[in-house]
Amino acid sequence: MSSNGNSSAEAGDGTPLVPKLRFPEFAEADGWKExxxxxxxxxxxxxxxxxxxxxxxxxxxxxxxxxxxxxxxxxxxxxxxxxxxxxxxxxxxxxxxxxxxxxxxxxxxxxxxxxxxxxxxxxxxxxxxxxxxxxxxxxxxxxxxxxxxxxxxxxxxxxxxxxxxxxxxxxxxxxxPDEAEQQKIADCLDSAEALIAAQGRKVEALRAHKKGLMQKLFPQEGEAQPRLRFPEFEAMGDWAEERLESLAKRGSGHTPSKSKPEYYDGGINWISLADSKRLDNGLIFETDIEISAEGIKNSSAVLHRAGSVLISRDAGIGKSAVMALPMAVSQHFIVWTCDDRKLSNWFLYHLLQQSKPLFDRAATGSTIKTIGLQFFIDLRFRIPSRPEQQRIADCLNSLDGLIAAETRKFDTLRTHKKGLMQQLFPQVGEDEE
The missing domain is CATH 3.90.220.20 (DNA methylase specificity domains)
Structure with a gap:
């Protein structure tokens, strides 16, 4: 393709328009006619x-x-x-x-x-x-x-x-443009769209594969063993039922008084409902709102250490994430800081992801559904040995990494197509370069 600096003209003046990018065979062709x-x-x-x-x-x-x-x-x-x-x-x-x-x-x-x-x-x-x-x-x-x-x-x-x-x-x-250039542009963009669609199908296939794999790697409701185990753990027997609080320290959060400006914008990441879009993607690195050390000191908010696992208890029920940095949370979340000798934080993250139907059933309320604190106090899961936890977490993390990489390719293709369209079609009313 070739670039052309004479990209546009004002609408209605009868001047042909020339797109910024044309296929070589049309580089010397007349401009597009109004x-x-x-x-x-x-x-x-x-x-x-x-x-x-x-x-x-x-x-x-x-x-x-x-x-x-x-x-x-x-x-x-x-x-x-x-x-x-x-x-x-x-x-x-x-x-x-x-x-x-x-x-x-x-x-x-x-x-x-x-x-x-x-x-x-x-x-x-x-x-x-x-x-x-x-x-x-x-x-x-x-x-x-x-x-x-x-x-x-x-x-x-x-x-x-x-x-x-x-x-x-x-x-x-x-x-x-004339019919030949119309066809060339249509074929080009159809090809780009076909690539995007194929990449989208690849991402969806990986997500479906992960969903099916998780259903086999974790015991089904009422069962004591998963249906699929790594060879080195096949003879390990049933997973033990454990109260989550015996494996991890449970914490919560609070909202500092919004009437005190000094409690906010202090550099401490604070996870709120506004960050729902950042959950269910593994690590959470940033938040919409920051609070200050003064905000923590004068409220029930707590600074949880990096690696802690959080879950939403009302809006976006069951959404979870792992803190990439020390962070505080609002009262809408429960946080677990795992005893690393007993429980892998990444195993817990994937376990929470797999357990979303459980959280949906536990939520009550006529307008805004929420999960009561007692549910989390009593929460029990079947848990394997620490090495098997790590093996499962590593497997699912690798798959998540692959899905993330393919999703980035998908997004890049869409961005490329958008930019291509902006150059293949003259933008009416642009200033000439």
């Missing part, structure tokens, strides 16, 4: 007939256009099907009530099915046969669009929603 969308596409207004028995489709912001159900002569959401719109493969759909003004990625192309019907809340349009629908799908996802569309959105927007009709949408302009 054209009204209504010359390339038209609204879809075909209505379903009464008693239509084909596929009913639903637009999902996360999953695109997906098969929702089959229609068997009954009413759907209180409407008869004669108000539904008939669409076919490669038609585009958006819901002006949910599509965000800031994101054109929720304008979806029907790609998985040959056709079907959609609720009248969806706005539908169809490109001419000469246009490449895959190119236009990527075009909308790239965010490259006429700034005039933003004006229409702002005029009718409610809570940041699109809130414009398909006719208004098609009255705006688009910039398009």
């Amino acid at each position: 054209i009204p969308l209504q010359k390339l596409a038209q609204p879809v207004t075909d209505r379903a007939t009464t008693g239509y028995a084909g596929s009913v489709l639903s637009l999902s912001g996360q999953h695109g256009l997906v098969l929702q159900s089959e229609y068997f002569g009954k009413k759907i959401a209180g409407d008869s099907t004669d108000r539904y719109v008939k669409i076919r493969k490669n038609d585009f759909v958006y819901n002006d009530r949910t599509t965000k003004a800031s994101s054109f990625g929720t304008i979806k192309r029907l790609s998985a099915y040959e056709g079907g019907i959609v609720s009248p809340i969806y706005k539908c349009f169809r490109f001419q046969p000469s246009e490449n629908p895959v190119f236009w799908e990527w075009y909308f996802e790239s965010g490259s669009h006429d700034p005039a569309l933003g004006g229409l959105v702002n005029e009718g927007a409610r809570a940041g929603r699109f809130n414009i009709s398909v006719t208004q949408f098609l009255s705006t302009n688009a910039w398009r």
Whole structure:
């Protein structure tokens, strides 16, 4: 590919646009030309007939256009099907009530099915046969669009929603290259998306493998031995049932008075509900909020040592982590500091992860469910010998490391695709470099 510094022009002045990155065969080609969308596409207004028995489709912001159900002569959401719109493969759909003004990625192309019907809340349009629908799908996802569309959105927007009709949408302009360049861009981005999808499947397969392995490495409820053991421990017999408090020191936390600014921003990591997103990922390195030594001194908060294992007792019930540094916690967490001669902290972490169904059952409450302190005081688990604990922890930690590495690859591919799109499509209104 080649780079081109003449990247854009102001919308509406008729000047062709040139993307920052072009394939070599198009490096000397003319710039992309501005054209009204209504010359390339038209609204879809075909209505379903009464008693239509084909596929009913639903637009999902996360999953695109997906098969929702089959229609068997009954009413759907209180409407008869004669108000539904008939669409076919490669038609585009958006819901002006949910599509965000800031994101054109929720304008979806029907790609998985040959056709079907959609609720009248969806706005539908169809490109001419000469246009490449895959190119236009990527075009909308790239965010490259006429700034005039933003004006229409702002005029009718409610809570940041699109809130414009398909006719208004098609009255705006688009910039398009010739058919050969459209195809090249579509093929390139489809290939990138296929790589991302393959990497995503790899990550999910590893997660499923770990889940299945954990179910075998820990005894099932009512059993005294796991179904899978490392060879050196096969003759070791049953795991002993132990009260967790006999193996680890239980601790909790507190929230220093928020009316005292000197109790906060003092460099001591303090795990609160705001850190829920950081749990269930092994080590926790940082927190949203820090407290001070004064905050600990004047409250019931405690500084727990690095390596301590924590679990959430209410919001995000059962989520756990291992402290990478000395940290304090709020009253929403229980902390265990393991006696290393008896219990591996990493074994305990994985055991807590495997025991989430137990914690879900223990939670009570009508609005916010929580686990009472007595449950943790009485908590008992079947525990193997210290060497077997370490073997299991090392195995699962290695698998977690592999999952983390493959997840980073997945994220890198997505970031690469996003950056690629920003360069393959001219960004309207950018200053020339």
